[in-house]
Amino acid sequence: MNESGVTLLELLVTLTIVMILASVAMPLSRLSAKRTHDLELHQQLRSMRAAIDTFKLEWNCDGEILVGPVCMKNKLTCKEVTSVYGYPKSVEMLLGIKLTGEEATVRGATTRRYLRNLPLNPLTGKADWVFRCYKDAPNASSWCGDDVYDVTTPSQETGLDGTKYRDW
DSSP: OOOOOOOHHHHHHHHHHHHHHHHHHHHHHHHHHHHHHHHHHHHHHHHHHHHHHHHHHHHOEETTEEOSHHHHHSHHHHHHHBOTTSSBSSTHHHHOEEOOSHHHHHHOOOEEOSOSSOOOOTTTSSOOOEEEOTTSOTTOSSOOSSOOOEEEOOOOOBOTTSSBGGGO
């Protein structure tokens, strides 16, 4: 008799090979996902910090002295949106500032934006960023609320490089 089919031994060998391949692929896929989250977090932090730096350059003031070019052209608005250190008073200032001075009348631009929207934190999927004031210590656990000097994630997890995401 010539019967065709798969023996139990062939089936077990095939299943063993598939399980070995799957056990190798799972850690690699987790590593790839973590690497993607790390890159996205770096990109979001970089874009928000660049927006803060650009705001500081344009709206800078040193106490009562107006230094930044946009600040000097919009003196009334400058005092409302800028802290004494020249940083935005809140993250909403990065999303749009109504211009009142000569720049609004000359250019016709009435709003200045530094971010289109507050980006989502890739680790949590929400816009739950932790802000730091200019006068806060680097490891401050709470935000003083006076200005937005720096931004980081609330996550206590560790990145691929071994450092905590919160310290980035």
